[in-house]
Amino acid sequence: xxxxxxxxxxxxxxxxAKGIPLPCGPYVVRIVSSLPHLASAxxxxxxxxxxADEPGFIDFEVRVDPPSALRRILRPxxxxxxxxxxxxxxxxxxxxxxxxxxxxNWVISxxxxxxxxxxAAVLERDGRALILSADPGSGKSTLCAALVQAGWRLLSDELxxxxxxxxxxxxxxxxxxxxxxxxxxxxxxxxxQPIGAPCFGTSKGTVAHLRPPASSVAQRAIPAMPAWVxxxxxxxxxxxxxxxxxxxQGFMELARHSFNYSLLGEAGFAALxxxxxxxxxxxxxxxxxDQVLPVIERLRGAGTA
Amino acid sequence: xxxxxxxLAPGHHVRCWPDGCVVLSAPRAxxxxxxxxxxxxxxxxEALAERGGADDQTSIEPASxxxxxxxxxxxxxxxxxxxxxxxx
Numbered sequence: 001x002x003x004x005x006x007x008x009x010x011x012x013x014x015x016x017a018k019g020i021p022l023p024c025g026p027y028v029v030r031i032v033s034s035l036p037h038l039a040s041a042x043x044x045x046x047x048x049x050x051x052a053d054e055p056g057f058i059d060f061e062v063r064v065d066p067p068s069a070l071r072r073i074l075r076p077x078x079x080x081x082x083x084x085x086x087x088x089x090x091x092x093x094x095x096x097x098x099x100x101x102x103x104x105n106w107v108i109s110x111x112x113x114x115x116x117x118x119x120a121a122v123l124e125r126d127g128r129a130l131i132l133s134a135d136p137g138s139g140k141s142t143l144c145a146a147l148v149q150a151g152w153r154l155l156s157d158e159l160x161x162x163x164x165x166x167x168x169x170x171x172x173x174x175x176x177x178x179x180x181x182x183x184x185x186x187x188x189x190x191x192x193q194p195i196g197a198p199c200f201g202t203s204k205g206t207v208a209h210l211r212p213p214a215s216s217v218a219q220r221a222i223p224a225m226p227a228w229v230x231x232x233x234x235x236x237x238x239x240x241x242x243x244x245x246x247x248x249q250g251f252m253e254l255a256r257h258s259f260n261y262s263l264l265g266e267a268g269f270a271a272l273x274x275x276x277x278x279x280x281x282x283x284x285x286x287x288x289x290d291q292v293l294p295v296i297e298r299l300r301g302a303g304t305a
Numbered sequence: 306x307x308x309x310x311x312x313l314a315p316g317h318h319v320r321c322w323p324d325g326c327v328v329l330s331a332p333r334a335x336x337x338x339x340x341x342x343x344x345x346x347x348x349x350x351e352a353l354a355e356r357g358g359a360d361d362q363t364s365i366e367p368a369s370x371x372x373x374x375x376x377x378x379x380x381x382x383x384x385x386x387x388x389x390x391x392x393x
Contacts, residue, residue: 247324
């Protein structure tokens with residue numbers, strides 16, 4: 001049964017009691033929360049995920065709840081704990097869903113050391129993966145959402161998991177995090193974009209999440225071999241600028257965007273070397289999606305890798 | 306002129322491409338980007354390291370003054386070390 005098919009009161013009760021197991025890349029995370037607005041956001045954003053009665057092995061136990069009974073009433077707050085640890089300071093109660101999403105990113109980036117973990121979106125078309133790696137504010141998620149709208153399969157909006165053995169990208173398929181102006185930009189991409197309620201005043205400004213397409217969720221176990229690496233750089237009013245990078249330059253840039261490259265040592269070095277050996281690598285500056293989307297389609301048509 | 310012979314420092318790894326060479330220093334997991342002109346020296350140093358101590362059969366072209374300077378720069382970074390079989 002999918003989460004969308006579960007009656008809301010039943011889902012909310014189960015979330016508060018024994019928790020909801022969710023696949024999160026190679027892991028299964030059990031989420032527990034007594035917060036109705038978080039339950040509602042989960043039902044919306046994870047509607048196409050299967051709700052397993054017997055989830056099997058649970059890798060991580062995550063709880064999103066007020067840190068104390070007092071904090072339910074007085075300046076209400078929410079905290080994120082993973083296996084009893086609280087890696088972040090509490091946030092205002094209204095920020096529960098963004099906090100959960102940020103927390104799940106932390107769970108993966110802090111533990112997936114059987115993969116090279118890159119701060120990058122990754123999408124697939126025709127069996128080949130496009131990696132979008134960038135600093136925050138570079139338009140990565142907006143571009144990712146636009147490519148999903150254009151028919152690319154979402155593997156991840158935030159984290160690329162590169163399998164150390166096969167060199168393939170492992171899907172995570174979770175909601176796409178949108179910030180500030182990008183929310184309306186993505187809303188304008190097409191009718192009825194499944195964007196959840198915006199959350200105001202977070203440390204990143206206004207945040208809203210785009211539900212992952214049902215097809216991407218259904219194919220979340222299918223990896224893809226990377227063929228293209230793009231470093232997008234959005235600048236308001238900027239013209240289009242496309243620069244092809246060599247493998248060595250691409251290597252250094254990707255190493256900078258990796259969470260665990262240094263930790264992996266030789267295995268990380270070999271994985272990155274293989275990635276830059278098999279991909280075309282470009283830096284693309286743009287001021288509007290209409291400029292960058294045709295460039296990516298041209299790269300795809302060129303059939304690199 | 307005495308030709309210095311250098312091997313890649315233990316635990317280091319090298320990949321060279323036309324736009325540069327990337328070196329991983331395994332002990333501290335530092336990564337260096339070097340100009341592509343270092344590629345011949347790094348490959349030679351890597352070959353010497355792979356042969357271990359028994360390099361008497363390894364043939365090394367006499368280094369130019371520029372090459373010697375590059376070797377010394379690599380040594381200063383800890384990327385190469387004098388090979389036990391060298392005759393400095």
